[in-house]
Amino acid sequence: MTRLLTLLTIALIVSVAFAQPPAALQTPGLDTDADRDGLPDGWHKYVAFPGQAKTAVDAAVKSEGPASLRVELAPATRCAVSQLIRVTDPGPYTFGCRLYGTKAPATVQTQIQWFKTVDWPRQIALVKEDPASPAVTASEVWTVVAATGAKPDDADLALVVISATSPKDGPASVWLDDASWRPGAFPAPLVMNPSFELDLNADNQPDGWGASQYGGGFELVRDATVAHTGQASARLTGTKDHGDRSCYVQASPLFTPPGKVRLSFWYKGAGLSTGIMHLLTPAGVQKPGGGIEYGVMTFTPKLSDQWQKFSQEIAVPDEAKKAGIMRVDIILYQKGEGALWYDDVEVELLP
Secondary structure, three states: OOHHHHHHHHHHHHHHOOOOOOOOOOOOOOOOOOOOOOOOOOOEEEEOOOOOEEEEEEOOOOOOOOOEEEEEEOOOOEEEEEEEEEOOOOOEEEEEEEEEEOOOOOEEEEEEEEEEEEEOOOEEEEEEEOOOOOOEEOOOOOEEEEEEEEOOOOOOEEEEEEEEEOOOOOOEEEEEEEEEEEEOOOOEOOOOOOOOOOOOOOOOOOOOOEEEEEOOOEEEEEEOOOOOOOOOEEEEEEOOOOOOEEEEEEEOOOEOOOOEEEEEEEEEEOOOEEEEEEEEOOOOOOOOOOOOEEEEEEEOOOOOOOOEEEEEEEEOOHHHHHHOOEEEEEEEEEOOOEEEEEEEEEEEEEO
8 A cells, every 4th residue: 555545545535524533433334325425424535546446335245234335446456445533542453344255356455544633624744654454355255354553642643444456357346344443453364365375476475474494405385286275275395305494484463462372274294394473572672671572382283194273372471461562473384304285374362
């Protein structure tokens, strides 16, 4: 999501809204269009040039409530819907929605951008852009996507954005419903591309995952011929003269510390499967006593040629709960010889 999108969206908002923004999300159900402009009341639209998009409140498809917002996208189009919210209290916030798609799906992201009032409604200034959520591909199951952000001290406005993007090779439609804005950090999904399905840049690597190897003799690829569910998995192959280790790794978004964190995945194959999940501070933030790690969970599941499920929990230390914000990173290793597959990775936050 580009700065240009932000500035043009703000220009649109300021041109039509002279009252101070409300302190709550307007029309969170995305289901009411009193002025019949094709958008839910309180929401505004920006379409990146030269794309084309149509929006409409659709009573035929919905997750909850009477309707949802349908977004129809021409090929290679990005369309964003957004609104401003007045924010006074500190702390992290979460903005999200549900999405649904058909055989021509779009990808959807949410984001929070922070502004301060300079001279309302003539001028507001960008203070900070928090990272967008992972890009989630719409499917025929309603799915939650949510981004988190921390209010800067000098910000008093949050721009909440839902951005839908179509593929380059064809049009797409997506339905959006159940938008939500709440205090706390509850990002979704916690794992991007958990089933290794996406490879949008066609580099034979699963999007959202970093591939690393220490010493030669390893091959790490997205395998579209083997899967526990869906169409693909991650395959890590060690040759006879392999080096020390290879792995796929991913860091989660920030979230409010729960009582426990559970990691689950499916796996099969040969070699040596091991892994680590670190409980960490936000990037660039040290604990009061120094360091960035609150805790660590290690595992070495036994291998076979049949798919098996691994699941293990770790308690979140009080130190992390006191800090109020944390993240995890996941490392899935192949340290041996042969082909090892991972699929359907899940991180759950437990009481």
